[in-house]
Amino acid sequence: MVASSQPLATEAGILMLRSGGTAVDAAVAMAAVLCVVEPGSTDLGGDFFMLVKDGGNIRGVNGSGKSPAALTMEDMPWGPTSPHAVTVPGCVAAWVDSHDKMGKLPLREVLAPAIRAAGGFPIAPMAFAAVQEHRSSLPLDFLADATEVGAVVSRRELKTVLENIAKNGKKAFYDDGPTARAIVKAVPLMTLEDLKAHETILNTKPLSVDFHGVTAWEHGPNAAGLVVLLALQTLRELGVTDFSTPEAVHLMIKALKLAFRDARAVVCDPSTCYDVELMLTTEYAIASAKKVSDDDVIITAQQWPMGPDTASFQAVDAKGRFVSAVNSTYQAFGSKIVASGFTLQNRGFNFSRDPAHPNCVEGAKRPYHTIIPCILTGKIEATLTNMGGFMQPQGHVQHIVNLLFRGMDPQASVDAPRFCIDLDADVVRIEPTYGDEIITYLRARGHAVHVLPDDNYARAKIVGKAQIITRSSSTGVLVAGSDPRADGCAMGF
Structure with a gap:
C-alpha cells in the first residue's frame, strides 16, 4: 500500500510494488514524481528524510545538505529568497544511496514514472493554486504552460536531469557537469567542491518515546522530530486520555509550544548536536507537565516564519517493510531560484542569527x-506524516491522539479538523469544523485563535496535508488515508 498527495505519485509507488520492488523503491519513485508534478512543495533542489521499519529494526536516512563552506555570519541578514539561504540539495543523493542499500529494482525503472511525467502531465488543482499564488516571484519561463487546472505541463530541462541520474546515478547531479554548474552559477557562495563533498547520512538512529502503549519513532537532529516526542511525553505525564474535550486541546497547544521552545534550543547539525536523548526522560517530562498544567505559566511561541510546503508519502511492501518519507524545498518553491529546470531550497533560512x-x-x-x-x-503499527513546515510535529501529535484515543481510522484522522500554532504570530489557527465550543474555550483560556476560511487551499497552507497507513495486529490488513486537502490518494493491492 502507498499514499501520497498526488495520484501520479501514488500510481508510481504501486507500480514499483507490483513489479516486486521494495517500499524504498516505491518511496524513491514517489519522491521523484512529486518533484515533477507538485513543484510548489518539493523539487530536485530539496532535501529528503526517511524512516524505514524492517522487522524489528528501525533506521533513518538523513538526506539534508549543508550550507556552502564559504558562508559566514557576515553574509547576514538574508531573506527567504536570498541565494544565501540555499543549502546543498540532498534529495538526489539520498534517493540513490537509499535505493542502492534497500532497493531491488533498477534505478532507471524507479525513476521512469518521473521521467514520463516530466514529458507532460496535467497539473492538479492544489498544485495549480500554488503556481498561481507565487507566479509573480518565479522566473517567467518556469511552469509557463501551467495556465489552468488540467493544463498539460512539460518540464523538459528537468526531464533531461532525471534521465542523466537514471543513467549515471548521483554523480550526474553532484559531479562537475551541466547540473552542478547551473547550481553553482545560481548560488554565488556555493562551489563545485560543496556539491562533491555532500554525503547522505545512512542508518541514523531514530528517537522514540512510549505514549500509552504506542512507541512513536521520529528522526533525530538536525530534523525536529524531538518536538513531537517532547509534546507526547508531556501529555503522557499530564494523564490526559480524553482528547475530545476543550481542555485537552488547550493542553496540547501548551505542550507543543513548550516542545518547540525546548527543541529550538538544541536541534542543529547532528555532528555537533547536544545529546537530546537526555531530554526524553520521565524527569524531564514531569517538569514539563508542571509548566503546562500551571495556569500562571505563559508559554509563548517562538518567532519563526511558518513554511507550509512539503511533500510526504508512505509505503508498505509485501515483506512488511514500512517507509515514512518526506521530500521538501521548505517554503513554497523554496528560494524561488531555478537551476537546470528545478527550484533550489531555502533551508538555510532556518539558521539562527545568534x-x-x-x-x-x-x-x-x-x-x-x-x-x-x-x-x-x-498497540498501533503505522507510518504517517503531516506536511507543512512547523505544522509537521503538530500534525503528528494530533494524528497519534486520533488513532489511539479517538477511535479513528487513517482516513478519519486525515479528514478530521486540525489546529496549527503559528509560531511567528503566536496565534492558534484552527479549522472551522473544530466547533464553536472548543474555539470559545480556547479564547477564554488566553489563546489568540484565528478561524481559517472554509477553503481547501487556504486550509492546506496552514494545517498541511497528511497521509497515514496502519496495519492491523490481528489480521495484518493495511488501512490507509490520504488528505482531502491535497490532490492525492492512497492505493493498495
Whole structure:
C-alpha cells in the first residue's frame, strides 16, 4: 500500500510494488514524481528524510545538505529568497544511496514514472493554486504552460536531469557537469567542491518515546522530530486520555509550544548536536507537565516564519517493510531560484542569527530541519506524516491522539479538523469544523485563535496535508488515508 498527495505519485509507488520492488523503491519513485508534478512543495533542489521499519529494526536516512563552506555570519541578514539561504540539495543523493542499500529494482525503472511525467502531465488543482499564488516571484519561463487546472505541463530541462541520474546515478547531479554548474552559477557562495563533498547520512538512529502503549519513532537532529516526542511525553505525564474535550486541546497547544521552545534550543547539525536523548526522560517530562498544567505559566511561541510546503508519502511492501518519507524545498518553491529546470531550497533560512546558538549561521553546516517522518509501533503499527513546515510535529501529535484515543481510522484522522500554532504570530489557527465550543474555550483560556476560511487551499497552507497507513495486529490488513486537502490518494493491492 502507498499514499501520497498526488495520484501520479501514488500510481508510481504501486507500480514499483507490483513489479516486486521494495517500499524504498516505491518511496524513491514517489519522491521523484512529486518533484515533477507538485513543484510548489518539493523539487530536485530539496532535501529528503526517511524512516524505514524492517522487522524489528528501525533506521533513518538523513538526506539534508549543508550550507556552502564559504558562508559566514557576515553574509547576514538574508531573506527567504536570498541565494544565501540555499543549502546543498540532498534529495538526489539520498534517493540513490537509499535505493542502492534497500532497493531491488533498477534505478532507471524507479525513476521512469518521473521521467514520463516530466514529458507532460496535467497539473492538479492544489498544485495549480500554488503556481498561481507565487507566479509573480518565479522566473517567467518556469511552469509557463501551467495556465489552468488540467493544463498539460512539460518540464523538459528537468526531464533531461532525471534521465542523466537514471543513467549515471548521483554523480550526474553532484559531479562537475551541466547540473552542478547551473547550481553553482545560481548560488554565488556555493562551489563545485560543496556539491562533491555532500554525503547522505545512512542508518541514523531514530528517537522514540512510549505514549500509552504506542512507541512513536521520529528522526533525530538536525530534523525536529524531538518536538513531537517532547509534546507526547508531556501529555503522557499530564494523564490526559480524553482528547475530545476543550481542555485537552488547550493542553496540547501548551505542550507543543513548550516542545518547540525546548527543541529550538538544541536541534542543529547532528555532528555537533547536544545529546537530546537526555531530554526524553520521565524527569524531564514531569517538569514539563508542571509548566503546562500551571495556569500562571505563559508559554509563548517562538518567532519563526511558518513554511507550509512539503511533500510526504508512505509505503508498505509485501515483506512488511514500512517507509515514512518526506521530500521538501521548505517554503513554497523554496528560494524561488531555478537551476537546470528545478527550484533550489531555502533551508538555510532556518539558521539562527545568534552567534552563540548551536544552530547559528556557519559554513558547511546542516541547519535545523522541519522535515520529520514518523513510524508507530506497539498497540498501533503505522507510518504517517503531516506536511507543512512547523505544522509537521503538530500534525503528528494530533494524528497519534486520533488513532489511539479517538477511535479513528487513517482516513478519519486525515479528514478530521486540525489546529496549527503559528509560531511567528503566536496565534492558534484552527479549522472551522473544530466547533464553536472548543474555539470559545480556547479564547477564554488566553489563546489568540484565528478561524481559517472554509477553503481547501487556504486550509492546506496552514494545517498541511497528511497521509497515514496502519496495519492491523490481528489480521495484518493495511488501512490507509490520504488528505482531502491535497490532490492525492492512497492505493493498495
